[in-house]
Amino acid sequence: MAAAAARAEYADARFVSTQSERLSTRNGSVDQVDSYDSEGIGVRVRVGGSWGFAAARGTAKADAEAALERALAIAAAQPPSRGAALTVEEPATGSYSSPAERDPFGVTLEEKLAVLEEADAGLRTEPQVSLTLARFQAVRVHKLFASTEGALCEQVLTECGGGLSAIAVSGDETHVRSFPTLHGGHMEQAGYERFLALDLAGNAPRVSAEAAALLRAPNCPSGPTTLILSGEQLGVQLHESVGHAVELDRVLGWEASYAGTSFVRADALGSLRFGSEHVNVTADATHPGGLGSYRWDDEGVEGHTVPIVREGVLTGFLSSRETAAEVGLDRSGGCMRAEGFARQPIVRMTNVSLEPGDAGTLADLIADTESGLLIDTNRSWSIDDRRLNFQFEGEAGWEIENGELTRLVRNPSYGGVTPQFWAGCDAVCSSSEWRLHALLDCGKGEPGQMMHVSHGAAPARFRNVEVGVA
Amino acid sequence: MNALDVAEAAVAAAPTGDALARVIHERSLLLRFAANRPTQATAIDDVTVELAVVVDGHLGRAATNDTGSEALRACAGRALSAAEAAAATASSGEHPGFPAVQPARPHHGHDAETAALDPAVGGAALATTFETAERHELEAHGVWTVAEDEHAVATSAGGGTFESTTDALMKVICIAPSGRSGYASSMGVAASSLEPGPLAERAAAKALVPGDAAELPPGDYPVVMEPRAVGSLLELLGDTALNGLAYAEGRGALVDRLGQQVAAPAVNLADSPYFGSTLPRAFDAEGTAKRPLPLIQDGVARAVAHDLRSGALAGEASTGHALEPGGAADGPLPANLVLAGGGAASFDELCTPVERGVYVTRFWYENVVRPKETLITAVTRDGTFLIEDGRVTRPLRNLRLTDSVLGILSRVEDLSASQQLTSHGEFYDRRFAYGVVSPALRARSVRFTDAAG
Numbered sequence: 001m002a003a004a005a006a007r008a009e010y011a012d013a014r015f016v017s018t019q020s021e022r023l024s025t026r027n028g029s030v031d032q033v034d035s036y037d038s039e040g041i042g043v044r045v046r047v048g049g050s051w052g053f054a055a056a057r058g059t060a061k062a063d064a065e066a067a068l069e070r071a072l073a074i075a076a077a078q079p080p081s082r083g084a085a086l087t088v089e090e091p092a093t094g095s096y097s098s099p100a101e102r103d104p105f106g107v108t109l110e111e112k113l114a115v116l117e118e119a120d121a122g123l124r125t126e127p128q129v130s131l132t133l134a135r136f137q138a139v140r141v142h143k144l145f146a147s148t149e150g151a152l153c154e155q156v157l158t159e160c161g162g163g164l165s166a167i168a169v170s171g172d173e174t175h176v177r178s179f180p181t182l183h184g185g186h187m188e189q190a191g192y193e194r195f196l197a198l199d200l201a202g203n204a205p206r207v208s209a210e211a212a213a214l215l216r217a218p219n220c221p222s223g224p225t226t227l228i229l230s231g232e233q234l235g236v237q238l239h240e241s242v243g244h245a246v247e248l249d250r251v252l253g254w255e256a257s258y259a260g261t262s263f264v265r266a267d268a269l270g271s272l273r274f275g276s277e278h279v280n281v282t283a284d285a286t287h288p289g290g291l292g293s294y295r296w297d298d299e300g301v302e303g304h305t306v307p308i309v310r311e312g313v314l315t316g317f318l319s320s321r322e323t324a325a326e327v328g329l330d331r332s333g334g335c336m337r338a339e340g341f342a343r344q345p346i347v348r349m350t351n352v353s354l355e356p357g358d359a360g361t362l363a364d365l366i367a368d369t370e371s372g373l374l375i376d377t378n379r380s381w382s383i384d385d386r387r388l389n390f391q392f393e394g395e396a397g398w399e400i401e402n403g404e405l406t407r408l409v410r411n412p413s414y415g416g417v418t419p420q421f422w423a424g425c426d427a428v429c430s431s432s433e434w435r436l437h438a439l440l441d442c443g444k445g446e447p448g449q450m451m452h453v454s455h456g457a458a459p460a461r462f463r464n465v466e467v468g469v470a
Numbered sequence: 471m472n473a474l475d476v477a478e479a480a481v482a483a484a485p486t487g488d489a490l491a492r493v494i495h496e497r498s499l500l501l502r503f504a505a506n507r508p509t510q511a512t513a514i515d516d517v518t519v520e521l522a523v524v525v526d527g528h529l530g531r532a533a534t535n536d537t538g539s540e541a542l543r544a545c546a547g548r549a550l551s552a553a554e555a556a557a558a559t560a561s562s563g564e565h566p567g568f569p570a571v572q573p574a575r576p577h578h579g580h581d582a583e584t585a586a587l588d589p590a591v592g593g594a595a596l597a598t599t600f601e602t603a604e605r606h607e608l609e610a611h612g613v614w615t616v617a618e619d620e621h622a623v624a625t626s627a628g629g630g631t632f633e634s635t636t637d638a639l640m641k642v643i644c645i646a647p648s649g650r651s652g653y654a655s656s657m658g659v660a661a662s663s664l665e666p667g668p669l670a671e672r673a674a675a676k677a678l679v680p681g682d683a684a685e686l687p688p689g690d691y692p693v694v695m696e697p698r699a700v701g702s703l704l705e706l707l708g709d710t711a712l713n714g715l716a717y718a719e720g721r722g723a724l725v726d727r728l729g730q731q732v733a734a735p736a737v738n739l740a741d742s743p744y745f746g747s748t749l750p751r752a753f754d755a756e757g758t759a760k761r762p763l764p765l766i767q768d769g770v771a772r773a774v775a776h777d778l779r780s781g782a783l784a785g786e787a788s789t790g791h792a793l794e795p796g797g798a799a800d801g802p803l804p805a806n807l808v809l810a811g812g813g814a815a816s817f818d819e820l821c822t823p824v825e826r827g828v829y830v831t832r833f834w835y836e837n838v839v840r841p842k843e844t845l846i847t848a849v850t851r852d853g854t855f856l857i858e859d860g861r862v863t864r865p866l867r868n869l870r871l872t873d874s875v876l877g878i879l880s881r882v883e884d885l886s887a888s889q890q891l892t893s894h895g896e897f898y899d900r901r902f903a904y905g906v907v908s909p910a911l912r913a914r915s916v917r918f919t920d921a922a923g
Contacts, residue, residue: 024799025561028561029561029562029563029564030528030555030556030559030561030563031799032529032531032799033529033530033531033552033553033555033556034530034531034532034533034552035531035532035533035548035552036532036533036534037532037533037534037535037536037545038516038518038533038534038535039535039536040516040535050508050511051508051509051510051511052511052513053510053511053512053513054512054513054514054515055512055513055514055515055516056515056516057515057516057517057535057536058536070513071513073589074499074501074511074513074589075511076589077589077590077592077593078501078508078511078589078592078593078596079507079508079593079596079597079600081507081508081509082507083507108555109551109552109555110555110558113555113556113559114559117559117560117561130719130720130721131719131721167721169720169721169842172842172843173842174721174840174841174842252504253504253505253609253611253645254504254505254509255504256504256611256643256645256651257502257503257504257611257612257613257641257643258613258894258896260834260851342514342516343512344510344511344512346510379839380837380838380839380847381837382835382836382837382847382848382849382870383835383849384834384835384849384851384868384870384922385834385835385849385851388922389849389868389870389920389921389922391847391870391872391919391920393839411840413839415870415919415920443896443898446500446502446510446613446615446895446896446897447498447500447512447514447615447896447897447898447901448896448897448898448899449898450898450899470839470840470845470847470872470919
């Protein structure tokens with residue numbers, strides 16, 4: 001950093017070592033036993049308001065110096081920028097490790113494969129289920145961060161989890177049921193104990209039976225109705241229509257090239273009605289187990305909590321030191337993260353969660369619903385580049401009549417427009433139903449970066465939603 | 471050491487078994503900009519060494535970015551332990567193993583000037599783009615990016631193969647004060663082909679189409695799609711219909727349909743790794759030599775893409791479409807799709823027969839809804855217009871499409887003679903640049919289910 005301080009307004013360097021492991025079975029056979037290790041240094045400089053970032057593998061001093069020279073040259077080669085000064089933050093110092101009772105990388109491959117084989121066997125109980133998948137995944141990231149402002153901190157974050165899916169095929173019909181989620185399974189910042197706690201084998205027969213039942217189920221009826229979303233589907237809804245919409249780089253238009261912009265304006269704090277009074281959303285980088293949790297973000301800002309929506313009104317953004325300063329905020333939201341050493345940090349979601357309400361359990365909420373539809377487990381998702389018009393499809397739906405679940409229906413889809421949809425929220429289940437739901441494939445940035453994040457949610461009810469078969 | 475030296479050293483480090491090493495050395499530079507100012511600039515120099523080992527038909531894999539001899543031995547040890555752990559289970563191993571690799575056929579996919587990754591060239595491209603946008607009182611957003619990749623595969627059965635490629639991409643989105651936007655992109659082997667000035671002018675022209683945005687109710691409309699929109703649909707066709715693993719497992723959209731008419735007779739789609747305007751690739755992640763693969767001929771489905779694993783499941787040979795050594799979990803995909811052009815001299819000519827329809831520049835957030843039906847959903851973006859009486863008349867509010875890709879292709883009436891290489895240019899993970907070469911097309915009807923944005 002001493003070499004950078006004299007040549008840039010600001011500079012930081014991150015050493016990142018990543019270790020990951022993926023195991024899976026497919027139709028009862030071992031399919032994947034993969035491991036991946038990488039390490040390197042990313043150097044970021046700011047000169048004349050323009051950023052330059054260079055990444056190089058290796059840990060030698062010469063590698064870091066070469067990356068610094070490259071970053072400086074790139075910053076200098078660009079047209080001048082008009083970037084705002086960064087928010088003033090306390091330089092990060094210290095070290096942190098996320099809790100993990102049992103190191104997932106210390107457990108033998110044989111033990112982990114045995115858990116997956118048992119789960120996969122439980123899935124192969126229905127003749128119409130033609131493809132079964134069981135997965136394990138663990139990631140450990142070791143980061144060292146230093147800046148020209150005097151920051152020097154170290155953190156180790158460990159994630160672990162897994163999941164399973166059963167795919168039933170008959171003629172042109174293909175249906176999938178998954179547990180706990182379709183998109184790569186569920187992970188938390190935790191050790192091997194979290195993978196075991198999923199009880200994949202215990203859930204496998206139900207998942208398989210539901211996949212087969214979907215082949216025989218009628219299509220989801222069409223029209224406006226009352227919709228209850230399970231916590232997992234609600235997590236995806238939060239992610240796409242709230243989390244991305246309040247990323248301040250998108251709000252400022254800086255992601256128009258790829259991920260898009262936002263219907264939310266920078267001057268909308270305190271005035272934009274995002275939803276009903278039941279809608280309280282918080283971005284929390286400190287929640288234990290959350291995949292969006294850390295002690296410091298990737299520009300050294302301490303992770304903290306930001307109220308995003310209170311009683312339906314917009315109250316906060318997900319931000320960085322640069323974007324926060326750009327709109328006159330005093331502090332960064334501490335949301336800068338980078339995938340590995342070879343990507344520049346960008347604004348990412350922390351754990352963006354819907355606060356629990358007072359509607360009791362899911363059973364209570366169903367009992368309180370005269371007529372409607374329950375959708376469980378996301379299967380397909382799409383939203384426009386301003387985060388307004390969305391269309392989601394679930395793996396399974398159940399009709400609700402007179403406060404009871406009745407028929408299973410297949411291909412349940414719903415769509416809407418973000419503020420109107422959240423305005424229709426009239427009940428959120430209580431804290432006993434609130435869970436973290438993992439999303440492992442949040443893509444953003446150029447070059448692309450894939451990020452893990454969690455969303456806390458309890459099932460919630462929405463009025464007058466258009467449902468049907470896409 | 472170049473990538474082939476590293477691949478051979480990695481295979482030599484494998485203590486036993488049937489081993490394959492793939493090495494990718496990425497050197498890249500990407501400049502982002504927004505609202506006529508640079509926002510981020512990323513330079514990457516990194517290597518990925520992937521080692522795959524097969525023991526009794528069971529696959530184990532490990533990867534590292536450390537090319538030192540000790541690190542390669544450790545990586546090989548992890549791959550072997552993984553394969554042995556898989557082989558120790560009760561399950562049967564079905565991986566066919568890795569054959570000897572032949573040297574790559576030469577191609578035109580490298581440009582020395584581009585390989586210099588000169589940031590000054592990128593800086594000048596941004597300056598030109600900003601000047602163009604400001605002259606039209608617009609904001610320019612986008613990226614300029616170049617890369618050089620070394621790519622090598624070696625196996626313990628013998629032989630090795632190596633290629634060095636370059637790629638360059640620039641995309642520009644111009645946004646008017648009204649919020650209306652226009653998109654244009656250019657992609658190729660050489661940075662000199664990007665032409666930032668004309669590109670920015672094309673994007674600006676779309677943002678400046680006069681008139682208030684009209685709104686169309688949901689329904690079926692005739693559509694003219696530009697090459698990027700067509701490319702998006704064809705990429706999703708790759709996922710749902712052309713993926714050999716999904717086909718072999720009975721989940722693919724072409725199961726029991728090879729040899730049948732699945733698209734209009736004007737549709738001729740192939741994977742063409744040496745086509746003039748594609749990004750040429752000589753071999754896949756398993757070292758299998760690439761060659762042209764007709765997929766849909768005169769509307770008739772002819773083949774799907776295979777890697778070694780899916781090919782073995784289907785009783786066929788690999789077609790050279792592995793994305794990872796040993797096969798990607800989601801299966802193989804065609805990476806050099808080329809849709810043959812038609813008879814229309816221009817995009818305007820494609821509009822001529824349309825009384826009332828939709829002109830689409832590109833799609834966004836495309837996602838598969840029901841793969842076996844090739845049913846997808848997506849929203850239009852950055853240049854959606856109303857076609858009336860044979861010409862583009864005014865902007866149109868963005869629309870959500872929910873339709874079957876094969877259904878749309880079966881309703882193709884005409885295609886433009888000219889083709890363009892396009893891509894989203896996402897560059898996740900280790901850079902693997904690819905794109906679709908396609909013309910613009912006109913489809914008799916496409917189903918739009920909602921207004922968007």
